[in-house]
Amino acid sequence: xxxxxxxxxxxxxxxxxxxxxxxxxxxxxxxxxxxxxxxxxxxxxxxxxxxxxxxxxxxxxxxxxxxxxxxxxxxxxxxxxxxxxxxxxxxxxxxxxxxxxxxxxxxxxxxxxxxxxxxxxxxxxxxxxxxxxxxxxxxxxxxxxxxxxxxxxxxxxxxxxxxxxxxxxxxxxxxxxxxxxxxxxxxxxxxxxxxxxxxxxxxxxxxxxxxxxxxxxxxxxxxxxxxxxxxxxxxxxxxxxxxxxxxxxxxxxxxxxxxxxxxxxxxxxxxxxxxxxxxxxxxxxxxxxxxxxxxxxxxxxxxxxxxxxxxxxxxxxxxxxxxxxxxxxxxxxxx
Amino acid sequence: xxxxxxxxxxxxxxxxxxxxxxxxxxxxxxxxxxxxxxxxxxxxxxxxxxxxxxxxxxxxxxxxxxxxxxxxxxxxxxxxxxxxxxxxxxxxxxxxxxxxxxxxxxxxxxxxxxxxxxxxxxxxxxxxxxxxxxxxxxxxxxxxxxxxxxxxxxxxxxxxxxxxxxxxxxxxxxxxxxxxxxxxxxxxxxxxxxxxxxxxxxxxxxxxxxxxxxxxxxxxxxxxxxxxxxxxxxxxxxxxxxxxxxxxxxxxxxxxxxxxxxxxxxxxxxxxxxxxxxxxxxxxxxxxxxxxxxxxxxxxxxxxxxxxxxxxxxxxxxxxxxxxxxxxxxxxxxx
Numbered sequence: 001x002x003x004x005x006x007x008x009x010x011x012x013x014x015x016x017x018x019x020x021x022x023x024x025x026x027x028x029x030x031x032x033x034x035x036x037x038x039x040x041x042x043x044x045x046x047x048x049x050x051x052x053x054x055x056x057x058x059x060x061x062x063x064x065x066x067x068x069x070x071x072x073x074x075x076x077x078x079x080x081x082x083x084x085x086x087x088x089x090x091x092x093x094x095x096x097x098x099x100x101x102x103x104x105x106x107x108x109x110x111x112x113x114x115x116x117x118x119x120x121x122x123x124x125x126x127x128x129x130x131x132x133x134x135x136x137x138x139x140x141x142x143x144x145x146x147x148x149x150x151x152x153x154x155x156x157x158x159x160x161x162x163x164x165x166x167x168x169x170x171x172x173x174x175x176x177x178x179x180x181x182x183x184x185x186x187x188x189x190x191x192x193x194x195x196x197x198x199x200x201x202x203x204x205x206x207x208x209x210x211x212x213x214x215x216x217x218x219x220x221x222x223x224x225x226x227x228x229x230x231x232x233x234x235x236x237x238x239x240x241x242x243x244x245x246x247x248x249x250x251x252x253x254x255x256x257x258x259x260x261x262x263x264x265x266x267x268x269x270x271x272x273x274x275x276x277x278x279x280x281x282x283x284x285x286x287x288x289x290x291x292x293x294x295x296x297x298x299x300x301x302x303x304x305x306x307x308x309x310x311x312x313x314x315x316x317x318x319x320x321x322x323x324x325x326x327x328x329x330x331x332x333x334x335x
Numbered sequence: 336x337x338x339x340x341x342x343x344x345x346x347x348x349x350x351x352x353x354x355x356x357x358x359x360x361x362x363x364x365x366x367x368x369x370x371x372x373x374x375x376x377x378x379x380x381x382x383x384x385x386x387x388x389x390x391x392x393x394x395x396x397x398x399x400x401x402x403x404x405x406x407x408x409x410x411x412x413x414x415x416x417x418x419x420x421x422x423x424x425x426x427x428x429x430x431x432x433x434x435x436x437x438x439x440x441x442x443x444x445x446x447x448x449x450x451x452x453x454x455x456x457x458x459x460x461x462x463x464x465x466x467x468x469x470x471x472x473x474x475x476x477x478x479x480x481x482x483x484x485x486x487x488x489x490x491x492x493x494x495x496x497x498x499x500x501x502x503x504x505x506x507x508x509x510x511x512x513x514x515x516x517x518x519x520x521x522x523x524x525x526x527x528x529x530x531x532x533x534x535x536x537x538x539x540x541x542x543x544x545x546x547x548x549x550x551x552x553x554x555x556x557x558x559x560x561x562x563x564x565x566x567x568x569x570x571x572x573x574x575x576x577x578x579x580x581x582x583x584x585x586x587x588x589x590x591x592x593x594x595x596x597x598x599x600x601x602x603x604x605x606x607x608x609x610x611x612x613x614x615x616x617x618x619x620x621x622x623x624x625x626x627x628x629x630x631x632x633x634x635x636x637x638x639x640x641x642x643x644x645x646x647x648x649x650x651x652x653x654x655x656x657x658x659x660x661x662x663x664x665x666x667x668x669x670x
Contacts, residue, residue, distance in 0.1 A: 057598040058568075220593045233393075239596040253588035258555045261574040261605035263392040268603040270596035 003028045005067045005097035006309055011053055014249040016317060021068070021310040029101040031080050036107065038074035038092065038100050040329040042120055045303070045312045045321075046071075047153075047218070050246040058272055067095040068309070071125055073116055075333045079104070087333055089116065091124075096309050098329060116332050121154060121324035122287055122298045125273060129240065130158035131283040132276035134216060137269050138238045142167030144213035145232075147204070149223050150243060151192055152179040154324035157299055158287075159216045160189045165295040168214075171207045173200075173223060175319045182322065187297060201226050211235075219244045225254035231264055239270035247317045299323025338363045340402045340432035341644055346388055349584040351652060356403070356645040364436040366415050371442065373409035373427065373435050375664040377455055380638070380647045380656075381406070382485075382553070385581040393607055402430040403644070406460055408451055410668050414439070422668055424451065426459075431644050433664060451667050456489060456659035457622055457633045460608060464575065465493035466618040467611035469551060472604050473573045477502030479548035480567075482539070484558050485578060486527055487514040489659035492634055493622075494551045495524045500630040503549075506542045508535075508558060510654045517657065522632060536561050546570075554579045560589035566599055574605035582652045634658025 002025070009022040031037045052062045052069065062069060072094035076084045081104030084090070090107045094100050110119055121127065133155075140146055146163040150156040151172025160170045160183070172183040172192035180192035191207040193200065204226060211232040217224050220242030231237070245251050261268060276283070290296040301321040303312040306329045316325050337360070344357040366372045387397045387404065397404060407429035411419045416439030419425070425442045429435050445454055456462065468490075475481055481498040485491040486507025495505045495518070507518040507527035515527035526542040528535065539561060546567040552559050555577030566572070580586050596603060611618070625631040636656040638647040641664045651660050 051594075051598075217593060224593060225588075237593075239593045239601075241597060242594045245594055251590050251594070253560075253590040253592050255586050255588040257588050257592055258552060258559060258572075258574045258603065258605065259386075259577045259580055259586070261603060262576060262607070263386075263605070265393075265605045265607065265610060266574075267605075268593070268596060270593065270598070270600045270602075272597070272600065275600060 001028055001099070003097065003099045004306060005095065006306065007067050008053070008062060008064050011062075011064050012247075015247050016050060016053075016314055018310050018314065023307055026097060028099060031078055031101045034081050034104055035101050036076050036081055036084050036104050037078040038090065038094070038102055039077050040072050040074050040094065040098055040100070040306070041089070041116060041332060042073040043094070043096060043309060043327045043329060044071040044120055044125055045309070045316050045325040045327060046125070047241055047243040047246060047316060049313055050317055051242075054246065067097060069093065069095050073110065073120060074100070075330075083107075084109070089333070091119070096306065098306060114332070114334065117300050117302060117326060118298060120326050121300050122158065122291060122296060123284055126154035126324045127158050127287045128276075128280055128283050129273040130155045130162060131287060132273060132279065133238045133240050133271055134159050134162055134214070136276055136279070137271050138214040138216060138236050140166055140168050140214055143169075145169045145171065145208050145210055146214045146216065147171045147173065147208065147212045147227060148216040148218070149173040149195075150218035150241075151183045151189065152322050153218065154299070155240060156216070156218055157183070157187050157323060158296065161187055161296045162290065163214075164188055165290050169210075171204070173204070179322065186299070195223055201229070204230060214238065216240060217242070221245055221252055221254070225256055228254055228256045228260050228266070231260070231266055233264050235264060235266050237266060237268040239268060243317070301325040303327045305329070336363055336434070338432065338434045339641060340430065341641065342402050343388070343397060343399050346397075346399050347582075350582050351385060351388075351649055353645050353649065358642055361432060363434060366413055366436045369416050369439055370436050371411050371416055371419050371439050372413040373425065373429070373437055374412050375407050375409050375429065375433055375435070375641070376424070376451060376667060377408040378429070378431060378644060378662045378664060379406040379455055379460055380644070380651050380660040380662060381460070382576055382578040382581060382651065384648055385652055386577075389581065402432060404428065404430055408445065408455060409435070418442075419444070424668070426454070431641065433641060449667070449669065452635050452637060452661060453633060455661050456635050457493065457626060457631060458619055461489035461659045462493050462622050463611075463615055463618050464608040465490045465497060466622060467608060467614065468573045468575050468606055469494050469497055469549070471611055471614070472606050473549040473551060473571050475501055475503050475549055478504075480504045480506065480543050480545055481549045481551065482506045482508065482543065482547045482562060483551040483553070484508040484530075485553035485576075486518045486524065487657050488553065489634075490575060491551070491553055492518070492522050492658060493631065496522055496631045497625065499523055500625050504545075506539070508539070514657065521634070530558055536564070539565060549573065551575060552577070556580055556587055556589070560591055563589055563591050563595050563601070566595070566601055568599050570599060570601050572601060572603040574603060578652070636660040638662045640664070
């Protein structure tokens with residue numbers, strides 16, 4: 001058995017490139033008492049990974065020399081804990097590597113659902129982020145207009161489909177006409193606006209004739225500023241991410257804050273998916289119902305091979321993925 | 336009887352000056368059916384007055400040629416409505432003038448409390464704004480740290496005193512050492528930071544060793560940006576005003592939004608006092624209790640004479656007032 005890991009060669013100052021990573025051979029780790037040896041199956045690729053390189057967030061900062069952290073689904077290979085046996089499939093905070101050792105305490109066994117990728121997309125981090133952010137923070141009501149940016153991405157696509165299932169008018173914002181067409185035709189959004197076109201303001205206004213009640217923000221920056229101007233009184237801005245601000249050295253704030261927050265009595269609220277972990281069961285039951293009813297389509301974008309993780313993240317930051325991006329490092333033990 | 340009014344000669348492009356106003360003789364208005372003739376007693380001077388000159392807000396924009404709008408306390412001089420008799424004292428949306436005619440519908444009779452100025456300060460727009468914003472939007476809990484900007488102003492002073500009464504650690508931000516000393520010595524804040532001194536960030540950090548749980552924002556801009564960096568996880572930013580952004584042509588947004596809103600799961604929420612009108616009775620009962628217990632001191636800053644209203648507003652924007660600023664246009668009918 002051979003182990004490999006991907007470390008940070010150097011922290012990016014502006015845009016992330018392959019040179020910021022280094023693929024290295026690594027020792028096979030040995031689990032101690034109460035620990036398990038895990039084989040990585042799937043690694044989640046998220047814009048947030050890049051934000052961790054900007055400094056401490058809800059987790060420690062990532063530094064040069066560190067193995068790149070990730071959320072992962074793994075198989076238990078060897079267990080020194082009574083809680084797990086070889087062959088169990090677990091989810092864990094992990095790193096970009098073939099094998100890792102983790103304390104059994106805090107590991108969560110996954111349900112026996114297949115394909116495993118669904119436990120990372122609709123029934124995993126992406127679907128739960130969309131559900132909790134939209135339902136608990138945004139609180140949509142049928143008939144309201146919901147706008148979501150990065151609409152062709154994993155969270156954005158689920159946000160829009162959930163909002164549609166709840167009877168809202170749903171408008172996406174995405175990059176490029178191909179993505180926009182897909183968001184409308186495949187995911188059933190009422191409209192999708194291409195932010196790469198000039199006149200985003202006018203296009204968004206035309207797509208939202210009754211204004212915006214909820215803006216689910218995955219991008220921050222200029223697009224947030226545009227949306228704030230079109231929010232209705234008592235509108236809600238769900239702050240999920242700020243992808244436009246992660247892969248750059250020029251951070252800009254929306255000029256219309258906080259002025260319009262007062263005037264329009266907006267609520268702008270940030271969250272991360274773990275905040276609502278105690279309500280995950282409710283989220284999963286609802287997501288399953290909508291998937292079975294055909295109201296949510298599951299789009300996944302799986303890149304093969306640990307060595308391709310850096311390019312998978314770089315490509316995600318450039319907006320090349322459609323649906324939930326992940327890296328498959330090894331096979332599902334059930335095939 | 337002679338009537339006068341103050342109109343907008345020209346809208347300010349940057350800083351407001353006396354030349355933007357014109358004092359004019361005006362016809363004495365005559366009330367029609369269902370209307371009342373009112374004599375102005377007190378006019379409220381608020382930073383928001385300036386923001387109305389920037390464009391439409393929660394009310395129509397103020398334009399050149401308009402008589403300057405204001406919130407006012409007036410005496411009924413002549414009534415063509417069964418709801419009012421001469422001598423009644425009412426509150427109303429009004430204009431900068433000695434006399435106005437208003438429809439009786441929508442006028443509110445004021446309780447028989449004296450001095451009338453208290454119905455504009457602690458038991459009026461300032462006290463109610465502080466109460467609703469802090470309690471309903473901020474939701475403080477004893478032991479939390481509450482920071483409030485424009486702490487020597489009317490709303491800010493009440494916010495801090497209410498938060499103290501509720502058991503919070505209270506830190507003000509104000510301009511100049513004299514104001515800061517007064518905020519601590521007279522109003523009982525735990526500390527007050529002078530934003531005109533260099534190193535605001537360090538001074539605020541020293542005054543808030545446990546971070547900031549609630550930031551009650553009256554100013555926006557740079558001070559808001561500084562506060563956001565020091566907010567605790569799940570902190571709340573009560574967006575009440577943005578005085579730093581009103582009297583200028585250069586509007587800047589905090590660079591750390593929305594990034595830190597996500598990371599720290601902040602809630603940033605705007606409100607205006609009318610949003611909570613259905614809870615005014617609760618607010619007034621609580622304010623009265625705190626005043627009687629000596630936990631709230633009433634600071635008022637009354638400028639005499641309609642003709643001095645422009646300078647009263649200009650001075651308020653420059654931060655020269657301590658406590659609730661208002662203009663006395665005419666005497667209380669009860670003396």
